[in-house]
Amino acid sequence: MPELPEVETTLRGLSPYLENCIIQDVIIRKAQLRWPIPLDLSVRINQQTIHSLSQRGKYLLIHLDKNSLIIHLGMSGNLQIVEQSQLPKLHDHVDFLLSSNKILRYQDPRRFGSILLTEQNQNPLEHPLLNSLGLEPLSEQFHGNYLKKVAKKRRVPIKSFIMNSKIVTGVGNIYAAEALFLSRIHPLTEAGRLTQPQCDRLAIAIKDILQAAILQGGTTLKDFVNSEGKPGYFSQKLFVYGRADLPCLLCDTPLLSIKLGQRSTVFCPKCQK
DNA sequence: CACGACTCCTGCTGGC
DNA sequence: TGCCAGCAGGAGTCGT
Numbered sequence: 445m446p447e448l449p450e451v452e453t454t455l456r457g458l459s460p461y462l463e464n465c466i467i468q469d470v471i472i473r474k475a476q477l478r479w480p481i482p483l484d485l486s487v488r489i490n491q492q493t494i495h496s497l498s499q500r501g502k503y504l505l506i507h508l509d510k511n512s513l514i515i516h517l518g519m520s521g522n523l524q525i526v527e528q529s530q531l532p533k534l535h536d537h538v539d540f541l542l543s544s545n546k547i548l549r550y551q552d553p554r555r556f557g558s559i560l561l562t563e564q565n566q567n568p569l570e571h572p573l574l575n576s577l578g579l580e581p582l583s584e585q586f587h588g589n590y591l592k593k594v595a596k597k598r599r600v601p602i603k604s605f606i607m608n609s610k611i612v613t614g615v616g617n618i619y620a621a622e623a624l625f626l627s628r629i630h631p632l633t634e635a636g637r638l639t640q641p642q643c644d645r646l647a648i649a650i651k652d653i654l655q656a657a658i659l660q661g662g663t664t665l666k667d668f669v670n671s672e673g674k675p676g677y678f679s680q681k682l683f684v685y686g687r688a689d690l691p692c693l694l695c696d697t698p699l700l701s702i703k704l705g706q707r708s709t710v711f712c713p714k715c716q717k
Numbered sequence: 718c719a720c721g722a723c724t725c726c727t728g729c730t731g732g733c
Numbered sequence: 734t735g736c737c738a739g740c741a742g743g744a745g746t747c748g749t
Contacts, residue, residue, distance in 0.1 A: 476726095477725095478725070478726095518725095518726090519726095520726085520727075520728090535727090552726095553726080553727055553728070554725090554726045554727050554728080555725080555726055555727080556725070556726065556727095597719095598719080598720095599719080599720085600719080600720065600721090604720085604721090705720095705721075705722090706721085706722075706723085
């Protein structure tokens with residue numbers, strides 16, 4: 445389940461292999477993702493040069509001569525550079541054949557991801573999926589004052605609030621739970637009732653946890669090609685996510701698990717008020 | 718507008 | 734052992 449750090453790790457791993465390559469062909473084995481992959485994708489991007497890669501929230505953007513690919517990894521998606529001799533496996537849905545004679549291969553067992561293409565000369569940030577996204581959590585503009593301001597009068601639980609990509613992008617279920625633990629905030633607290641110090645702590649916790657995960661992910665970058673590209677959180681120590689009923693790592697109180705917005709949410713009833 | 722429920726999909730786990 | 738229900742999760746969309 446890629447979260448923002450995994451998208452960032454993927455971007456860093458892929459960039460050296462993709463930049464300045466020409467896309468020579470696209471093979472779509474299964475077009476049915478979150479939305480269907482455009483069937484004319486191949487004719488629209490063949491012979492275009494890949495100029496650069498960037499990221500917006502959990503979307504990965506691949507900038508070509510005339511348009512941009514918008515790729516989302518969903519929760520089981522994965523992009524790999526493989527040799528042409530490597531045969532596709534069960535859930536390898538798309539191959540981009542590159543002028544370097546390598547293949548950029550998209551794999552996604554649960555098919556929650558997406559591969560879309562902007563119109564010619566359209567700024568990808570103006571694409572309907574991207575144009576109403578909230579702030580990037582690692583940007584300077586994202587801080588406690590911003591949270592305090594946008595949370596005013598909002599009554600949703602703070603966990604749902606920070607997972608709302610229109611407020612801040614890239615915070616999924618794992619890091620939302622962890623950030624709330626680190627900032628000692630109860631996940632059910634109404635967003636609008638957070639104090640300024642709580643907003644400050646929360647913004648810092650979100651940045652810290654994401655940056656730590658990116659650093660961890662970076663340690664596997666050298667093996668990026670032909671590796672499984674394991675998500676950063678596998679090696680990151682998690683305080684609450686997946687630890688329901690286990691003792692809190694700070695105070696030994698058993699962690700509680702509740703359902704919040706269809707998502708399991710684990711927290712420490714003593715540390716988080 | 719704000720918010721909760723629902724939905725897509727496959728792989729894994731646990732209960733019987 | 735085998736089957737099946739239940740769960741996991743991002744985020745767009747729909748209904749209230």
